[in-house]
Amino acid sequence: MKVAAIVGSIRKESYNLKLARYIQNRYQHLFQLDVLNIRDLPFYDQDIESAPPQSVIDFKAKVAAADAVLWVTPEYNSTIPGVMANAIDWLSRVDRVMNGKPSWIVGSSMGLLGSVKAQGHLRDILFSSGISSPLLPGNEVYIGLVHEKLNEKGELTDEPTIKFLDLVAENFVTWMKEQSRLKQLQS
């Protein structure tokens, strides 16, 4: 199974990027995770949406090729960062490669609440908008105080968090199998 990861932080030492890399490594026996580049996407602009730059073409092609998208979000001012909203805007237009594609959301922040508000907004955007992405139900992953839970190698060190993430990763795979069975029945 191929999963594309969209990380809502473009800074080099991003905790959420580290979390995406940790998931990529730890669950490689379950799925192949491709962490996508959103740094090079220009601001969404309707004037160029039909003939966008190569960075947009490549980004959309990778999402189109994936069986699902993993959204790894920080929280900026109680919502998702602008870079993530920008990526969603590109995905939602012209060939609409995100429409109907399953999503799994995780996130972390240095505060206690672990991006809970941002994830709430993201669920709403992905599910309720025209994108209509089926979301992994339940299994909500809010990693608060993330700076105390990742070591210098970018590995999670907090045992309860690791155990919970292991369970959610398994649940995600089971749910994805159900999604593809459903798709087969509908076709």
Ligand code: FNR
């Ligand atoms: C933040 N941060 C933050 N944290 C939070 O829990 N709720 C919030 O609303 C915000 N708002 C916010 C706005 C802006 C502009 C910045 C730069 C930061 C703190 C945030 O959780 C922390 O910087 C994380 O480390 C950001 O994620 P990455 O870049 O480490 O992945």
